[in-house]
Amino acid sequence: MATIKHIGPGSAFKIGLVLYGFMGLLLGILFALVSKVGGSFILPAEASVWRMFFGVGAIVFMPICYGILGGVFGAIGAVVYNLVAGWVGGLEVDIN
Numbered sequence: 001m002a003t004i005k006h007i008g009p010g011s012a013f014k015i016g017l018v019l020y021g022f023m024g025l026l027l028g029i030l031f032a033l034v035s036k037v038g039g040s041f042i043l044p045a046e047a048s049v050w051r052m053f054f055g056v057g058a059i060v061f062m063p064i065c066y067g068i069l070g071g072v073f074g075a076i077g078a079v080v081y082n083l084v085a086g087w088v089g090g091l092e093v094d095i096n
Helices: 009-039 044-054 056-088
Strands: 002-004 091-093
Touching (some): 009 056
């Protein structure tokens, strides 16, 4: 058994940034496709604002927001893990 006693917050930030950035991209594409259908029910005068925030904008906006938040919360999680691992001894992992 190996014990994980420390996780680097910088490393956790990078992993969270990339993982949640990809998830934000996938959800942004899905959100844009669904809003494309919903946008067809809106008056043409209001459609430009709808498309900007909920259409193609979601493909750009969601990966950035998800990536930043995933990185920040990954780093916070690593700091909290390091604190708790110091008290209870860390996480035991069986590596083959």
